[in-house]
Amino acid sequence: MITSIGAVSIAAVRGLGAFLGFVLSSLRGFGRTRRVIPRLLRSTVEQGTRCLPVIVIVGGFTGLVLGLQGYHVLRRFGSEGLLGTLVSLSLVRELGPVLTALMLIGQAGSAIAAEIGIQRNSEQIAALQSMGIDTHGYLVAPRLISALWVYPLQTAVFVAVGLGGGWLSGSVLLGVEDGVYWNSVARAVQMADWRECGFKALVFAVLSLGICCFQGYHAHLIRGASGSRAVSAATTRAVVLSCVAVLAADYVITSLML
Amino acid sequence: MSQPARLEFLTGLFVLAGMIAVVWLSLNTGRGNALSGPTYLIEARFANSGGINTGSSVQLAGVPVGRVESLRVDPKDYSSVATLRIRADLQLPTDSMASVKTSGLIGDKYLLISPGAEEQFLKPGETITMTESSVDLESLIGKMAFGSVQQDKAPSANQSSTAP
Amino acid sequence: MSPPPPLLEARDLCKAFGDHAVLQGVHLQVPRAQITCLLGRSGGGKSVLLKCLARLMPFDSGELHFDGCHLGNRESDLAAFRRRCGFLFQGNALLDSLTALENVCLPLEQTTALPANEIRARAQAALEQLELGAFWQRHPGELSGGMQKRLALARALVSEPELLLFDEPTAGLDPLRRNAVFEMIVEQQQRRGFTAFIVTHDIQEALTIAHQVALLDGGRIVYAGGPDGFAQSQEPALCAFRDSQQSLLAATQQLRQNNRTTQS
Numbered sequence: 001m002i003t004s005i006g007a008v009s010i011a012a013v014r015g016l017g018a019f020l021g022f023v024l025s026s027l028r029g030f031g032r033t034r035r036v037i038p039r040l041l042r043s044t045v046e047q048g049t050r051c052l053p054v055i056v057i058v059g060g061f062t063g064l065v066l067g068l069q070g071y072h073v074l075r076r077f078g079s080e081g082l083l084g085t086l087v088s089l090s091l092v093r094e095l096g097p098v099l100t101a102l103m104l105i106g107q108a109g110s111a112i113a114a115e116i117g118i119q120r121n122s123e124q125i126a127a128l129q130s131m132g133i134d135t136h137g138y139l140v141a142p143r144l145i146s147a148l149w150v151y152p153l154q155t156a157v158f159v160a161v162g163l164g165g166g167w168l169s170g171s172v173l174l175g176v177e178d179g180v181y182w183n184s185v186a187r188a189v190q191m192a193d194w195r196e197c198g199f200k201a202l203v204f205a206v207l208s209l210g211i212c213c214f215q216g217y218h219a220h221l222i223r224g225a226s227g228s229r230a231v232s233a234a235t236t237r238a239v240v241l242s243c244v245a246v247l248a249a250d251y252v253i254t255s256l257m258l
Numbered sequence: 259m260s261q262p263a264r265l266e267f268l269t270g271l272f273v274l275a276g277m278i279a280v281v282w283l284s285l286n287t288g289r290g291n292a293l294s295g296p297t298y299l300i301e302a303r304f305a306n307s308g309g310i311n312t313g314s315s316v317q318l319a320g321v322p323v324g325r326v327e328s329l330r331v332d333p334k335d336y337s338s339v340a341t342l343r344i345r346a347d348l349q350l351p352t353d354s355m356a357s358v359k360t361s362g363l364i365g366d367k368y369l370l371i372s373p374g375a376e377e378q379f380l381k382p383g384e385t386i387t388m389t390e391s392s393v394d395l396e397s398l399i400g401k402m403a404f405g406s407v408q409q410d411k412a413p414s415a416n417q418s419s420t421a422p
Numbered sequence: 423m424s425p426p427p428p429l430l431e432a433r434d435l436c437k438a439f440g441d442h443a444v445l446q447g448v449h450l451q452v453p454r455a456q457i458t459c460l461l462g463r464s465g466g467g468k469s470v471l472l473k474c475l476a477r478l479m480p481f482d483s484g485e486l487h488f489d490g491c492h493l494g495n496r497e498s499d500l501a502a503f504r505r506r507c508g509f510l511f512q513g514n515a516l517l518d519s520l521t522a523l524e525n526v527c528l529p530l531e532q533t534t535a536l537p538a539n540e541i542r543a544r545a546q547a548a549l550e551q552l553e554l555g556a557f558w559q560r561h562p563g564e565l566s567g568g569m570q571k572r573l574a575l576a577r578a579l580v581s582e583p584e585l586l587l588f589d590e591p592t593a594g595l596d597p598l599r600r601n602a603v604f605e606m607i608v609e610q611q612q613r614r615g616f617t618a619f620i621v622t623h624d625i626q627e628a629l630t631i632a633h634q635v636a637l638l639d640g641g642r643i644v645y646a647g648g649p650d651g652f653a654q655s656q657e658p659a660l661c662a663f664r665d666s667q668q669s670l671l672a673a674t675q676q677l678r679q680n681n682r683t684t685q686s
Binding site for chain 1: 262265266268269271272273275276277278279280282283286287313
């Protein structure tokens with residue numbers, strides 16, 4: 001019992017160290033690769049354009065339901081005028097960065113983990129290595145680096161669409177005055193809230209993309225599975241671990257910043 | 259479209275969407291108590307400015323006209339000194355009064371300026387001396403519960419003027 | 423007159439997976455500008471040895487010498503080694519998201535500072551040489567097994583390596599294609615003069631094209647020398663291997679073609 005707890009905690013600490021080393025060597029390896037622009041564009045499209053529809057849809061519905069729920073709660077206190085405050089602060093501080101990260105993990109992160117896992121499985125990674133190409137720098141770094149601008153932009157899109165959704169349900173459907181809604185939005189969100197939002201987006205970007213690439217890259221090390229099983233196990237693990245990491249990091253950042 | 263051109267187009271599409279969102283958000287939020295145009299600073303001295311923070315709104319007749327720039331304690335008489343940033347096109351008479359108000363029962367605190375009748379106007383850096391401190395809700399409720407509140411005396415109990 | 427030093431030399435190479443010792447002190451010399459074939463039974467560690475030689479897999483103990491110099495773990499040494507050494511994977515390991523041309527361009531793009539049009543010209547020339555010129559826009563998935571093999575060879579050759587390691591280049595091919603692949607290797611080797619090291623099951627073909635043959639058995643090299651010596655040697659391990667292989671080859675030529683995929 002005690003030894004197994006010890007083993008698990010040692011493994012966890014080792015995994016953390018391996019993950020950090022993985023991210024750092026990816027960034028270092030980026031400098032050793034050439035023709036980086038096409039690969040950066042490709043991963044921007046992979047995480048950005050491809051995921052834009054789902055971000056818009058989820059953002060819209062999140063805003064709609066926030067407007068609906070918020071309206072009915074606030075009406076009890078006679079302060080429907082604060083609906084914009086409630087919707088905008090929830091979106092900017094919490095839901096925007098977190099849900100964006102979760103959706104990007106679901107759509108882009110899982111795809112990346114599976115793709116790298118298959119490349120590992122079919123020896124494509126070994127082939128890159130044999131050609132003297134820095135595999136971290138070639139496969140992982142462009143994805144990590146483009147996540148640094150994709151996540152904040154996607155979060156902005158999410159928040160903007162969400163505010164629109166809140167307006168749609170709060171003002172158009174439930175009758176809070178337009179001006180009241182937008183004014184309380186404008187007054188509620190301060191620069192500090194945007195800083196928190198952007199900081200979270202950046203941290204989630206590195207965490208989630210890093211974990212997804214890490215799991216795919218090490219698909220061959222998964223115990224008790226090989227071949228396509230290992231790829232699917234790696235993908236599952238990538239999605240679960242990065243979601244947990246994002247939520248845990250969210251708690252830590254929020255408690256430090258409030 | 260060729261492969262690279264397609265890639266560039268799709269990337270551009272995403273960046274465009276992101277930029278539109280950022281610009282729209284920056285236009286629609288963060289206005290908070292931000293002031294556009296020229297401003298000047300004056301001070302206000304309170305016995306108790308509880309609830310007011312840096313960034314709190316300063317209003318006149320219900321319209322935001324400035325914000326609290328900073329807050330400090332005067333070490334000589336232990337009063338609280340708030341520096342207010344006021345729109346430059348607004349001249350305040352020297353006998354104006356500043357009071358700490360609450361928007362709604364549980365809302366944010368803000369400073370309400372009630373203009374006086376003097377011909378002279380406050381110059382930048384000068385101090386509003388007529389101030390009304392925040393209403394201490396808890397003690398008010400306490401007094402009400404023990405029945406010691408006198409209807410017409412309640413506001414004056416909390417009123418204090420501190421000479422500079 | 424002493425012969426020139428071998429291009430690649432393994433000294434006392436050991437590798438174990440858990441309790442299972444695959445390589446138990448391999449001594450091997452790969453002579454310069456010749457074709458060396460490594461034979462051995464399936465699962466006998468041939469591919470492991472090859473990956474250790476290519477530094478794609480860490481080994482437990484032993485030394486590698488490349489071009490007379492000890493090949494340690496220094497990154498600059500390894501990078502130089504990789505520039506001069508190519509590897510052909512059993513499964514070709516082509517990047518399936520890139521086209522044929524992009525696959526061949528990749529090593530030049532990433533490891534040299536050549537201008538883009540020069541890289542393209544060289545890649546196109548390599549494709550032409552292997553009769554893939556018309557297929558440059560295809561993805562690897564859209565090519566037949568033999569064409570994929572040729573594409574992998576084109577990718578390995580385009581950076582003009584001095585040493586080329588082949589991991590079962592004929593696995594999964596029918597006898598006709600098998601001969602074509604060997605022919606192609608011999609032709610390219612004679613044209614470019616690189617050193618080839620081939621892991622294979624095809625004993626007959628190996629004996630035909632190789633300048634030197636090595637046999638891996640029980641984790642050790644039990645024979646290394648000319649093909650004639652291999653055919654005539656009386657060493658027991660060798661005889662057993664030769665006989666079994668030859669009787670199998672003679673009796674089940676047809677069956678074998680079907681079995682090969684499952685065997686490897």
